[in-house]
Amino acid sequence: MDFRLTSDQGSLVEAVDKLALQFQQKPTEFHGFALLGDELDSELQQGEYFDIAQVPEFGPLTAAMAVERLARLPFTAEIAVSMLVRPHLPGDLPRPIAVIENGRPGRFVTTAKTLLVIEGERISIARPSADDVESVESLFAYPMGRSPIARCRASVGCGCLCDSKVAASCAGRGGEWLVESGHRFDGGTSHAA
């Protein structure tokens, strides 16, 4: 096994480390739990760092190295799902992306533009509005939230819902779409997600 970084990987890691320098210290006046890195998120977005995994010279391994380095910072932002999971999701889903597991509060739910909803073995994708999420007080040092999704199941096959905002490119994955009652959500399921 060769553990040496390629020159491309080395350059990227160097760039991430340089970007991270200004976010290395906790502000002395901060005495809370979730230290939000909005500026960090913005810099990553502007530098197109969330697309690392999709660049052939980099791939998911380099993206994982970037996530690992950024996780060392005291500031937190929705980075891992965007860098590592989003490339595998159907369509071009907007970030931040949050995961809700079996109805429990999830990280970054309140600011998420895309929700991955896990219910047992089923996974749905949803696009919440501000009214569909609520903040949850937590000691977890992440901004936590929940979404009281009421759902009904409608099997419409693999494809776009009539007013879906989610690109239904689930060819080859199979799919059964879950539609939130009242149609406030547009959702889709990918068993392979």
Place this chain on the structure above:
Amino acid sequence: MLKAAIDSTVEHLTLRKQFGRPLGSFQALRHRMAECAVLAGGVRWLMLKAAGTGDDGDAALAASHAQESATRIVYEVHQMLGAMGMTLEHPLHLWTYRLKALLSELGGRGGQASAVARLMF
């Protein structure tokens, strides 16, 4: 996050003196921190392997080892920090409390261990 928590703790052990010497000079504490570093190293390499292969079994193994290791490391680093580890002034909780959140995600240790058993054996 594990590395950041360990690095923060090592800094504390280097600077904080008790019984006339830095805490980090006590061999018992060195051994415990060395164990933490070994565990964190293993988490990192399994994670990178999973990212490289894209294999579900590798991912489950990496997650399982991460969640198992984090449980132990979080306990150890807070023990090392002593009273400082209970304050919000020190940044340790920014990493360890995030790790606590991650411990129960995606089925937690039990769920990941079951996934490893299903996918790799």
